[in-house]
Amino acid sequence: MVPTTSSPPTQHVYRGHGSHSVRVPICEDDDAALLRLPTIADLLPARRIMSRDVICAREDLEVEALMDLMMRRRIGCVPVVDDRGRPIGMVTKFDLVEQLLAARGDSGAPAVTTTGQVMMPLAITLDEHATIAHAAAMMSLEDVHHVAIVAGGGALIGIVSTMDIVRWLASNDGVIARDDQAIPP
Secondary structure (H helix, E strand, O other): OOOOOOOOOEEEEEEOOOOOEEEEEOOOOOOOOOOOOOOHHHHOEHHHOOEOOOOOEOOOOEHHHHHHHHHHHOOOEEEEEOOOOOEEEEEEHHHHHHHHHHHHHOOOOOOOOEHHHHOEOOOOEEEOOOEHHHHHHHHHHHOOOEEEEEOOOOOEEEEEEHHHHHHHHHHHOOOEOOOOOEOOO
């Protein structure tokens, strides 16, 4: 006689390639609350993965100089800061392309000459104690790829990008080594 085990019914929610798939128990109680367990991202501060050597701009920097800087340094976002180092806006590659296309299409458009004219006049910031999960949630909610990390007085101390989070996830899961070297199979 073969013993049988009774397992709760399950439902496929994702069928991956090969042996990768996810099965979840079917919950028959519609009012059941799902317990959210904290993840490592909920526990680690975003400052652990942020870029600390941040290139910033002032509002009066010429757009041509900003574009040259972004191209030479291969960066996609530059925070615009005030005299006290507090972020007051952000300029992304998309902002620059948008302005260039607008200027090309409308010969009567005012000439965009300074960073202050191009920047998004709002800096999405988190304080230095925010977690990686906070940074990811903020990016998702605001539909941005960069979040500025600020100290208690509001001064910029770093930037977390979506790539910083992706690199952290890959190294945390063992897909890549901590020093960005691939782990042999």
